[in-house]
Amino acid sequence: MNPIIQVRNLTAQYDEEIVLDDLSIDVYPNEIAIILGKSGCGKTTLLKNIIRLYQPSSGTIEILGQDVTWMEEIEFNKILRKIGVLFQNGALLNSLTVADNIAIPLEQHTDLPPSLIRRLVREKLHLVELDNAGSLLPSQLSGGMRKRAALARAIALDPLILFGDEPTAGLDPVTAAALDQLLLKLRRLLNMTLVIVTHELTSIQRIADRIIFLDRGKVIFQGTLDAAKQSSISTIQRFFNP
Amino acid sequence: MAEISIQKNIIYLSGELEVPSIRSILEQVKNAMTSNDVPQIIFDLSELTKIDSAGVALLDEIKARFSAPDRSIQFLNTPPQIQEAIVSFSIVDLPAESAAIRKSFFESIGERVYKTITNSGDLLFLIADIFYWSIIGLFRRKGQREGSFIQQSVLIGVNAFAIVGLISFLIGFILALQSAAQLRQFGANIFIADLIGIAMLKEMGPMMTAIVVAGRSGSAIASEIATMVVTEEIDALKTMSLNPIRYVVVPKFHGITLTMPLLTVFSDFLGILGGFIIGITYLQLSATAFLNELVTVLILKDVLTGLFKSVIFAWIIIIVACYFGLKVTGGSEGVGKATTASVVASIFFVIVADSILGLIFYFNQPIY
Numbered sequence: 001m002n003p004i005i006q007v008r009n010l011t012a013q014y015d016e017e018i019v020l021d022d023l024s025i026d027v028y029p030n031e032i033a034i035i036l037g038k039s040g041c042g043k044t045t046l047l048k049n050i051i052r053l054y055q056p057s058s059g060t061i062e063i064l065g066q067d068v069t070w071m072e073e074i075e076f077n078k079i080l081r082k083i084g085v086l087f088q089n090g091a092l093l094n095s096l097t098v099a100d101n102i103a104i105p106l107e108q109h110t111d112l113p114p115s116l117i118r119r120l121v122r123e124k125l126h127l128v129e130l131d132n133a134g135s136l137l138p139s140q141l142s143g144g145m146r147k148r149a150a151l152a153r154a155i156a157l158d159p160l161i162l163f164g165d166e167p168t169a170g171l172d173p174v175t176a177a178a179l180d181q182l183l184l185k186l187r188r189l190l191n192m193t194l195v196i197v198t199h200e201l202t203s204i205q206r207i208a209d210r211i212i213f214l215d216r217g218k219v220i221f222q223g224t225l226d227a228a229k230q231s232s233i234s235t236i237q238r239f240f241n242p
Numbered sequence: 243m244a245e246i247s248i249q250k251n252i253i254y255l256s257g258e259l260e261v262p263s264i265r266s267i268l269e270q271v272k273n274a275m276t277s278n279d280v281p282q283i284i285f286d287l288s289e290l291t292k293i294d295s296a297g298v299a300l301l302d303e304i305k306a307r308f309s310a311p312d313r314s315i316q317f318l319n320t321p322p323q324i325q326e327a328i329v330s331f332s333i334v335d336l337p338a339e340s341a342a343i344r345k346s347f348f349e350s351i352g353e354r355v356y357k358t359i360t361n362s363g364d365l366l367f368l369i370a371d372i373f374y375w376s377i378i379g380l381f382r383r384k385g386q387r388e389g390s391f392i393q394q395s396v397l398i399g400v401n402a403f404a405i406v407g408l409i410s411f412l413i414g415f416i417l418a419l420q421s422a423a424q425l426r427q428f429g430a431n432i433f434i435a436d437l438i439g440i441a442m443l444k445e446m447g448p449m450m451t452a453i454v455v456a457g458r459s460g461s462a463i464a465s466e467i468a469t470m471v472v473t474e475e476i477d478a479l480k481t482m483s484l485n486p487i488r489y490v491v492v493p494k495f496h497g498i499t500l501t502m503p504l505l506t507v508f509s510d511f512l513g514i515l516g517g518f519i520i521g522i523t524y525l526q527l528s529a530t531a532f533l534n535e536l537v538t539v540l541i542l543k544d545v546l547t548g549l550f551k552s553v554i555f556a557w558i559i560i561i562v563a564c565y566f567g568l569k570v571t572g573g574s575e576g577v578g579k580a581t582t583a584s585v586v587a588s589i590f591f592v593i594v595a596d597s598i599l600g601l602i603f604y605f606n607q608p609i610y
């Protein structure tokens with residue numbers, strides 16, 4: 001099977017500090033790939049490089065079979081249409097209500113009539129169990145609610161690929177479990193591929209197909225959860241048995 | 243893409259019911275519905291291969307919009323995969339969102355009045371707090387950042403010298419130029435010195451400085467404090483038992499109180515310089531004549547009046563900036579609003595205060 005995302009020899013740095021060092025990963029269609037690693041090891045940086053919020057210093061990135069590393073912006077926007085991104089801090093627009101936030105990608109990328117957009121927004125709010133929060137402003141939400149609202153916006157267009165930076169962090173176990181079930185359901189119903197950064201072991205156990213473990217800017221392990229647990233690398237061992 | 247074919251009261255949908263085809267399908271269904279008044283309409287979904295959430299929304303919309311007491315709509319032969327998606331995404335069985343409750347006219351007026359009263363209360367407390375901690379802060383440095391007083395003085399004062407100087411020079415220059423033509427008609431050329439001297443020292447110097455500082459530093463202070471509120475930094479300070487007023491505001495208060503009078507003196511000086519240039523060129527006065535006249539007309543009280551005003555203006559600027567900064571609500575947009583409100587309000591209050599002080603000093607003037 002051809003990878004849906006292919007990162008080759010990616011090096012990323014902030015000023016002088018090299019954060020990702022000659023790193024290569026693959027993500028396959030319809031899988032849930034979990035990116036693991038210590039806080040500050042560059043997981044967010046990796047996601048942001050893949051979706052081209054930063055330009056890598058070297059290396060190539062392929063998404064859906066196309067090399068996007070130096071792609072024209074117009075071309076890349078077509079790819080972005082198929083990608084949903086959930087940022088670590090939610091990144092909702094503070095000046096808009098939750099419902100309007102979710103409507104942005106729908107208005108930007110589709111020709112749906114307004115009544116259908118409203119309906120879709122309510123669909124998404126219902127999926128993340130925020131039925132009554134549509135008319136609130138982000139500043140009126142709790143931390144976990146903000147996260148779920150951001151997820152609703154990320155899946156507004158039924159993306160082919162969903163990047164999630166710690167989607168369940170800060171949620172209670174019940175809501176977190178429901179959210180994991182939602183991710184599984186989305187994958188099944190919409191054929192989504194998910195790239196998820198998370199530290200929650202229970203969450204990993206529920207959803208992970210494959211683990212990609214980063215350490216000091218390199219990939220030190222790629223494989224299934226069971227293989228990861230049996231790994232002889234001490235960093236990984238300590239992660240699963242702290 | 244999805245296909246639609248219509249046979250009497252049966253509508254067949256096939257293919258992939260996804261975003262790109264939704265709009266046209268909805269149009270065609272709408273046409274079919276208006277030209278058709280059979281009591282039962284059946285959608286056959288057996289040939290659907292894929293559906294996304296927009297597709298489900300479409301089916302919901304069709305049902306909601308076109309079913310009526312005398313017309314029922316049914317979806318039949320839904321493949322299991324499609325059915326699961328419909329069940330997962332559909333919101334048809336949920337109650338509609340409740341509409342927001344409208345306030346009556348009197349309710350909103352009452353709310354306004356109540357808010358104004360509580361806000362003025364807050365403002366008074368804030369003013370008391372700021373003065374209290376600023377006076378305490380003169381003697382005890384604990385609870386303030388090291389070196390922040392000097393840093394703030396540089397930020398508010400030193401960095402504003404160039405712009406205050408330039409603007410004051412131009413104001414003095416223009417003021418003199420405009421008056422020169424009038425004075426000339428009466429041969430009263432020498433009085434340009436009186437005019438510029440008094441105008442700059444008592445009015446324009448303090449006022450222009452205050453406006454520049456309100457725009458430059460007032461806005462910066464308001465947005466800094468508002469951002470600190472929004473990002474919970476103020477809360478964090480409180481939990482570390484640091485008083486936010488003391489930690490954040492007091493150094494700025496000291497900085498602005500020290501530098502505003504200095505900026506004002508500088509402004510006076512450059513404004514008079516602007517007038518001086520007009521005087522010795524356009525009005526052909528000698529430099530000594532101009533300076534002599536200036537020295538005789540200006541009394542120490544004028545200088546002190548200006549400085550007194552400048553301190554009052556400084557306090558207005560910082561209090562207003564803190565007030566709007568601390569009162570911020572609603573994320574990054576709130577920060578922008580608080581900043582704008584702070585600049586507008588502080589310029590407004592500076593001018594109001596100037597008028598009041600002007601009246602007070604006017605009636606206390608010795609008669610020559």
Ligand SMILES: Nc1ncnc2c1ncn2[C@@H]1O[C@H](COP(=O)(O)OP(=O)(O)OP(=O)(O)O)[C@@H](O)[C@H]1O
Pocket residue numbers: 014019037038039040041042043044045046088
């Ligand atoms: N905008 C930035 N400018 C400079 N350095 C940055 C920036 N963002 C991140 N870094 C640095 O890059 C490194 C990796 O950061 P990154 O945010 O990718 O970590 P992470 O793996 O996502 O951590 P966490 O699990 O805590 O979110 C860190 O050392 C951080 O200091």
Ligand SMILES: [Mg+2]
Pocket residue numbers: 043044045088165
């Ligand atoms: Mg991160």
